[in-house]
Amino acid sequence: MRRIVVVGASAAGLAAAETLRREGYDGTLILVGDEPHAPYDRPPLSKQVLAGEWDPERPALRTPDDLAGLGLVLRLGVAATGLRLADGTVELADGSLVPYDGLILATGVRPRRLPGQGGHVLRTLDDALRLRDRLAPGRRLVVVGAGFLGAEAAAVARRLGCDVTLLEPAPVPLAHAVGTEVGEMLTRAHLERGVDLRCGVTVTEVTESGVRLADGEPVDADEVLIAVGSLPNTDWLDGSGLTVADGVVCDEYCEAAPNVYAAGDVARWHNPLFGQSTRIEHRTNAAEQGMAAARNLLDPDGRKPFAPVPYFWSDQYDMKIQAFGCLRGHDEVAIVHGDLTERRFVAAYRTGDRVTGALAVGMPPRVIRQWRQAIAAGTNWLEAVGAREAVN
Amino acid sequence: MKVELEADKCVASGQCVLAAMDVFDQDDDGIAILLDEQPAAEHLDGVREAVAICPAAAIRLVDQ
Ligand SMILES: Cc1cc2nc3c(=O)[nH]c(=O)nc-3n(C[C@H](O)[C@H](O)[C@H](O)COP(=O)(O)OP(=O)(O)OC[C@H]3O[C@@H](n4cnc5c(N)ncnc54)[C@H](O)[C@@H]3O)c2cc1C
Ligand code: SF4
Numbered sequence: 160m161r162r163i164v165v166v167g168a169s170a171a172g173l174a175a176a177e178t179l180r181r182e183g184y185d186g187t188l189i190l191v192g193d194e195p196h197a198p199y200d201r202p203p204l205s206k207q208v209l210a211g212e213w214d215p216e217r218p219a220l221r222t223p224d225d226l227a228g229l230g231l232v233l234r235l236g237v238a239a240t241g242l243r244l245a246d247g248t249v250e251l252a253d254g255s256l257v258p259y260d261g262l263i264l265a266t267g268v269r270p271r272r273l274p275g276q277g278g279h280v281l282r283t284l285d286d287a288l289r290l291r292d293r294l295a296p297g298r299r300l301v302v303v304g305a306g307f308l309g310a311e312a313a314a315v316a317r318r319l320g321c322d323v324t325l326l327e328p329a330p331v332p333l334a335h336a337v338g339t340e341v342g343e344m345l346t347r348a349h350l351e352r353g354v355d356l357r358c359g360v361t362v363t364e365v366t367e368s369g370v371r372l373a374d375g376e377p378v379d380a381d382e383v384l385i386a387v388g389s390l391p392n393t394d395w396l397d398g399s400g401l402t403v404a405d406g407v408v409c410d411e412y413c414e415a416a417p418n419v420y421a422a423g424d425v426a427r428w429h430n431p432l433f434g435q436s437t438r439i440e441h442r443t444n445a446a447e448q449g450m451a452a453a454r455n456l457l458d459p460d461g462r463k464p465f466a467p468v469p470y471f472w473s474d475q476y477d478m479k480i481q482a483f484g485c486l487r488g489h490d491e492v493a494i495v496h497g498d499l500t501e502r503r504f505v506a507a508y509r510t511g512d513r514v515t516g517a518l519a520v521g522m523p524p525r526v527i528r529q530w531r532q533a534i535a536a537g538t539n540w541l542e543a544v545g546a547r548e549a550v551n
Numbered sequence: 552m553k554v555e556l557e558a559d560k561c562v563a564s565g566q567c568v569l570a571a572m573d574v575f576d577q578d579d580d581g582i583a584i585l586l587d588e589q590p591a592a593e594h595l596d597g598v599r600e601a602v603a604i605c606p607a608a609a610i611r612l613v614d615q
Pocket of ligand 2: 560561562563564565566567568575577581582583604605606607608609610
């Protein structure tokens with residue numbers, strides 16, 4: 160294999176490129192990205208960057224020297240617009256055709272929007288800087304969507320002295336993802352800090368003076384942040400012959416077609432650990448999957464299924480929330496360490512007869528690690544939950 | 552080879568400890584601790600894995 164193209168120059172694409180070099184690939188390596196910036200990290204955008212604590216350069220994923228050491232052909236500021244599988248070429252927005260022997264797709268996701276004019280989204284460095292410039296004491300911010308992203312932004316905006324209204328269609332924020340108990344704990348944290356959290360309301364439109372709700376009621380604001388989920392960046396693959404269904408569909412090796420792999424937020428693959436097709440929007444998954452895709456592309460005979468225990472963290476106020484495994488669709492939640500009301504606890508999640516997930520706040524690493532271990536091993540629920548007495 | 556850790560970037564994920572236990576540990580808040588700034592050759596693969604997998608890009612391995 161003499162020419163490998165990686166499309167998407169962020170966490171997953173960079174991890175893939177670095178892994179190819181670490182594994183000894185010395186052919187041509189082309190990294191294509193539509194943003195003008197060198198690869199940078201997104202989690203700080205809704206945290207330190209939005210809070211104004213970090214300069215815009217700080218989220219860079221690598222130093223210029225480290226990047227130069229990779230020997231890449233870096234094509235930044237130019238989008239891939241098409242893929243011709245049969246010819247093995249990628250088409251770029253500037254009209255060039257880039258041939259490949261191997262291809263890794265890592266184009267991530269983009270925010271969903273709402274009807275109407277204006278409103279911020281928070282996905283890129285430029286988005287974060289734009290919103291940060293508009294936040295100041297006394298400014299009224301409406302955040303649409305109380306998922307992790309919206310909740311983090313709300314927490315930062317409160318700390319900056321803004322009046323924050325958080326609008327959420329579900330009765331309890333994040334309940335579908337983490338369960339009612341944990342969702343209610345997060346709700347209380349926002350209420351205590353003076354966020355005007357309104358659940359069970361649907362926003363239909365962004366207006367000049369704020370947003371409008373489904374029942375016609377207006378909610379006034381100086382700034383609106385839309386945080387209502389995201390859509391995989393797969394439009395450019397239309398007509399390529401790849402299967403796209405809420406993400407690039409891959410097998411358990413992250414392969415989408417011969418010598419074509421996908422990784423990160425855009426990839427939908429079969430995770431054998433939970434026996435289901437999933438697409439994960441977590442920072443750690445982007446790196447792990449980029450690495451796995453690169454290794455499998457280089458070594459077709461030694462391919463390994465990509466079977467990670469997903470890991471996610473979120474910072475809200477003084478809480479660091481860490482979640483492992485698969486929480487969604489769980490059958491039962493149990494608090495297995497600590498206390499929800501003190502915001503120091505581990506919650507374990509049961510699906511069927513297995514422990515499939517865990518969520519921790521304010522717990523030391525050694526306690527958290529054993530739950531990650533239990534999830535990776537597919538430990539029986541009663542065994543895991545019964546075993547906790549020994550370590551408490 | 553020397554390991555550099557920017558602890559103020561660390562998000563306490565513990566990925567580095569899983570990748571290279573002899574080189575990294577975590578304090579009670581989960582923040583990474585560098586146990587060995589100049590790890591022996593046999594630990595370098597693990598450190599490279601940690602550099603690649605750290606979700607905060609907080610670890611670097613530099614030539615001296
Ligand atoms: C504000 C924010 C906060 C977050 N916080 C956390 C957190 O606390 N914890 C956590 O685990 N995860 C968090 N995440 C999620 C995490 O950042 C993502 O999972 C991760 O960035 C995914 O990496 P990726 O490389 O797959 O995709 P992306 O980071 O989306 O990168 C894809 C890149 O491809 C480019 N691209 C798209 N289409 C094309 C094209 N056609 N041609 C060329 N380039 C293209 C995009 O512009 C982008 O640069 C957060 C995300 C955001 C936005
Ligand atoms: S992998 Fe990175 S973020 Fe995670 S504990 Fe280690 S240094 Fe911190």
